Amino acid sequence: MAPDWLRGERVRLRAWREEDLPAFAALNADARAMAHFPAPLDREASDALARRCQSLIDQQGWGFWAVERGAALLP
Numbered sequence: 727m728a729p730d731w732l733r734g735e736r737v738r739l740r741a742w743r744e745e746d747l748p749a750f751a752a753l754n755a756d757a758r759a760m761a762h763f764p765a766p767l768d769r770e771a772s773d774a775l776a777r778r779c780q781s782l783i784d785q786q787g788w789g790f791w792a793v794e795r796g797a798a799l800l801p
Contacts, residue, residue, distance in 0.1 A: 738794045739792070740792050740794060741791070742779060746776065750775075751767070751772040751773065754767035754772040
């Protein structure tokens, strides 16, 4: 079973949340951000990718986590 989060000094890796999906979709739709990927993703494909990432974490205990940095880490 995977932990809910892993924390370092500057970043926290955590489980995906529904509120992550709009920003993740915007990133995946940006041609410049996706320049080294086969193609940008539409919202449906981006949401499916995020859910697949979380599902793999749930199954394997590791995978592509959501990342928080900066002010979000302050106690």
